[in-house]
């Protein structure tokens with residue numbers, strides 16, 4: 354197998370006494386869209402800053418195209434960072450902003466103008482060349498910042514919460530555009546967000562971070578369908594979680610004793626092991642017990658209409674601390690206070706190490 358474009362090897366980082374990254378290893382492939390997803394304080398920005406050369410890790414190494422870049426300063430490595438606040442120069446024209454990095458590299462005026470126009474066309478802003486940043490909308494300014502980063506033709510483009518300053522609708526629109534631009538230029542993008550919808554919409558490779566570690570990584574489809582940890586199952590989408598202990602196993606099936614009683618499901622796990630079972634909202638069946646695993650009855654505590662479906666929260670009558678998170682059709686007549694049967698299919702239960 355060929356070496357990855359970027360190879361982060363056993364990186365740890367401390368700010369003073371505070372450990373912020375704990376033995377992180379990650380490979381970034383050419384042309385991929387990698388999302389670093391995690392809650393506030395999980396270390397995403399620190400990892401991006403290490404990639405961009407703004408922070409030198411306490412331990413570990415970063416290789417870009419096989420070269421050790423661990424201590425190489427930002428301007429000397431083949432990466433560019435787009436920050437959330439865009440940092441455009443207000444007095445300069447859009448064209449001047451986009452060409453700024455090339456000017457710093459000593460590129461002549463005519464080439465600079467041509468390349469800047471090309472980069473602006475790439476982000477759909479060819480007509481904005483002579484405008485000033487204040488004449489543009491937030492989304493357009495974001496695209497100028499992107500053009501300014503792309504014009505330098507980095508090997509890896511780093512984006513720190515690039516859509517964080519935009520309202521939700523524009524954010525969703527810009528997600529589509531970002532993905533289209535990335536596919537067009539073919540540059541590897543690494544993008545930090547705490548928004549799981551953004552991660553699912555954009556990533557080829559999704560890296561779920563928690564407390565300075567990588568909890569899970571893979572295609573968003575894989576991480577969603579088969580999360581590796583409880584954290585991943587609840588941060589990348591929602592899950593109902595049951596706690597359990599493994600009992601008998603036979604023919605590739607195990608019996609797990611849970612707060613709702615024994616549940617038999619396909620899987621292999623040593624007897625006595627503590628496990629967690631995760632069930633995605635769309636796999637919980639409400640009403641008639643249609644699924645092959647009965648999960649008892651539950652009292653509906655809240656129903657939130659979400660347009661195309663209803664999000665239903667319900668607590669188990671057997672163990673009120675257990676909360677079911679389910680997805681019901683928009684037409685379902687379920688309401689708060691209802692008592693309903695809950696079930697699911699064994700094949701949809703995700704077995705996690707506790």
Ligand SMILES: Nc1ncnc2c1ncn2[C@@H]1O[C@H](COP(=O)(O)OP(=O)(O)OP(=O)(O)O)[C@@H](O)[C@H]1O
Nearest residue numbers: 368371373391392393394395396397398399400547
């Ligand atoms: N320059 C710094 N000096 C000291 N501590 C820092 C510094 N930068 C970050 N930290 C701390 O490191 C931890 C991880 O921060 P980081 O910004 O990497 O997390 P994050 O996942 O990007 O969070 P957010 O989404 O809030 O930006 C936090 O506890 C933060 O307070």
